[in-house]
Amino acid sequence: MKLVRWFVLLAYLALAAAPLAWMALSSLKRRDDTIAPHAKFLPASSAVDDSASPWFEATLAAYRDLGAVHAGAQESFLGHLGSSVVIGLLSTVASVALGTCCAYGFSRFRVPGAKDWLFFVLSTRFLPPLAVVVPVLIMYRALDLQGTHLGLIVLYTVFNLSLAVWLMKGFLDEIPRAFEEAALVDGYSRGQAFLRVVLPEARTGMAVTAVFCLISAWNEYGFAMTLNSSGAVTVPAYFAGLQGNIEGMPWPQIAAGALVFVAPITVFTVLVRKSLLRGMTFGTIKQ
Amino acid sequence: MSALELRGVSKRLGAVQALSDVSFELGAHEFLVVLGPTGAGKTTLLRTVAGLETPDSGVLRLGGVDVAQRAPAERDVALVFQNFSLYPSKTVRENLAFPLLAPGRRLAAAEVDERVRWAAQLLRIERLLERPARQLSGGEMQRVAIGRAIVRRPRLFLMDEPLTNLDAKLREELRVELRELARRLETPVLWVTHDAAEALSMADRVAVLSHGRILQLDTPRTVYLRPVSPLVARQLGSPPINLIEVRRDEAGWRLPSGEPCCSAAGDAPREALLGFRPEHVRLEGGSSDAVVELVEHLGPQQVVVLRWGGATVHAAVPSSVDVAVHQRVRPTVAAEHCLVWPR
Numbered sequence: 001m002k003l004v005r006w007f008v009l010l011a012y013l014a015l016a017a018a019p020l021a022w023m024a025l026s027s028l029k030r031r032d033d034t035i036a037p038h039a040k041f042l043p044a045s046s047a048v049d050d051s052a053s054p055w056f057e058a059t060l061a062a063y064r065d066l067g068a069v070h071a072g073a074q075e076s077f078l079g080h081l082g083s084s085v086v087i088g089l090l091s092t093v094a095s096v097a098l099g100t101c102c103a104y105g106f107s108r109f110r111v112p113g114a115k116d117w118l119f120f121v122l123s124t125r126f127l128p129p130l131a132v133v134v135p136v137l138i139m140y141r142a143l144d145l146q147g148t149h150l151g152l153i154v155l156y157t158v159f160n161l162s163l164a165v166w167l168m169k170g171f172l173d174e175i176p177r178a179f180e181e182a183a184l185v186d187g188y189s190r191g192q193a194f195l196r197v198v199l200p201e202a203r204t205g206m207a208v209t210a211v212f213c214l215i216s217a218w219n220e221y222g223f224a225m226t227l228n229s230s231g232a233v234t235v236p237a238y239f240a241g242l243q244g245n246i247e248g249m250p251w252p253q254i255a256a257g258a259l260v261f262v263a264p265i266t267v268f269t270v271l272v273r274k275s276l277l278r279g280m281t282f283g284t285i286k287q
Numbered sequence: 288m289s290a291l292e293l294r295g296v297s298k299r300l301g302a303v304q305a306l307s308d309v310s311f312e313l314g315a316h317e318f319l320v321v322l323g324p325t326g327a328g329k330t331t332l333l334r335t336v337a338g339l340e341t342p343d344s345g346v347l348r349l350g351g352v353d354v355a356q357r358a359p360a361e362r363d364v365a366l367v368f369q370n371f372s373l374y375p376s377k378t379v380r381e382n383l384a385f386p387l388l389a390p391g392r393r394l395a396a397a398e399v400d401e402r403v404r405w406a407a408q409l410l411r412i413e414r415l416l417e418r419p420a421r422q423l424s425g426g427e428m429q430r431v432a433i434g435r436a437i438v439r440r441p442r443l444f445l446m447d448e449p450l451t452n453l454d455a456k457l458r459e460e461l462r463v464e465l466r467e468l469a470r471r472l473e474t475p476v477l478w479v480t481h482d483a484a485e486a487l488s489m490a491d492r493v494a495v496l497s498h499g500r501i502l503q504l505d506t507p508r509t510v511y512l513r514p515v516s517p518l519v520a521r522q523l524g525s526p527p528i529n530l531i532e533v534r535r536d537e538a539g540w541r542l543p544s545g546e547p548c549c550s551a552a553g554d555a556p557r558e559a560l561l562g563f564r565p566e567h568v569r570l571e572g573g574s575s576d577a578v579v580e581l582v583e584h585l586g587p588q589q590v591v592v593l594r595w596g597g598a599t600v601h602a603a604v605p606s607s608v609d610v611a612v613h614q615r616v617r618p619t620v621a622a623e624h625c626l627v628w629p630r
Contacts, residue, residue: 176370178370179374181339181368182366182435183385183389184338184339185337185359185364185365186360186389186435187360187386187390187392188390189360
């Protein structure tokens, strides 16, 4: 039984990791090796002459090249990474902050029609976001938000807010009311009790919510492509925009860039992995 | 001036009338215990005094000032919760200092340190100060929770069954200790419990609460010996009071099947509910027979369950009395120990 389990796990790992591994290999190649007719999957330390050999010469050139501006783009990968960081972080901070405050209200006060409101909040996720791309485009054109950081920050915040409210409500419901009530009796105001007692206890929940919001903002492609094809272009849109340029796709640089791009999310997720499951079930798993 | 005064305080929580027309006064150094079963409104009473609930009607005065609409922070009372004691992620020291660091209080750091040390010393928890709260045992936690209440030197302590979650031995220890502490701090206490022994042993006065109403408010002795109603009588005493439906004739009170049990005053009603405490039943000297059904030894005394005149009667007699199951006895109760409520 144990053997079977290991076999299944290893098989799944191989399947899941293969694309990443291929990307890692590609990031070490020269462009010619990435589009060679014979697959090259064994890195060598010196030049390889035989074009049919699976060996290729490993190099870090693609990583050194991340600061270079390629044909078909206005900025280097690093420039676009900067846009992704600004947009991803600010929209995550905004979603978590607004979501926490809103969830606190629903969790602690008698809000008339609270259930309906919460359902409404959730219902904003029923529609595939791209279904509203045209109205948003028209709106953003009128507001002059196309191609700006602010435009995508606002958009991602709105999309992630419903998730943030529901996740945070689950986490806040688990913090005993007595925590704040004790603080209230001890001489703190409602706001102070929220800041001094509730927020510290809700840190895990906020981190988990932040991961989900960040992943969704970080990887968002459709709106980034439609609204911000120039100006503040995020990394996913930047990669897609390289297609069809006259020099061809710079595959090693794309592979290297993609690896750098997934690294922060991986680290962040690993840090809060223990709490992620609680987040996915809206906090219903007791510790 | 009384420390706390409630006049006609009522509070409805959803479909439940949690408090109805509650009125009492708490003296400046008084230890008042509110006794009642689960759901009687005890916790709502404390929460209303603390300001966590707003009364629907009535007057609530603290030190003579009407505070019914004031925020909890403005009332300067301390509340020890039943099921919450401490912030798990803070150390004992941080937990004790937390009430003192409230923005409105503006205490110097040295003063905070001094008060934390004073409270820790008083409750003998100095060695725990740097420990995270989640590592404490139940008894230690409750001590720290009480410490959190006393560091502020509030004008009134509100205690919501603070000893309920502790084991029996610790409970008795802390009972004595806290009674002494309250006396030393000269601060009035409103203490809520469902444990009659706790109420009787600690209180200056006991208020018996049922369905949001105070049924009787008096000294433990009076509440125990002269309860105003069968409902009050039943809440105090272990084993519980005997309550028997009786009829009166020239010979006195007669049990359901006609046997006489004790003498009655001439002006007593003809039909009544007769109450008498198990410790007031004597097993000899009576004028009718009873059969011993069960004997339960409790150390200093034994509880004898009797079948007497069609009723089941509990008697508590010293362990030295020789009594066995199936034995016939002739029980009696002195008239002065009989409580009579007309039926």
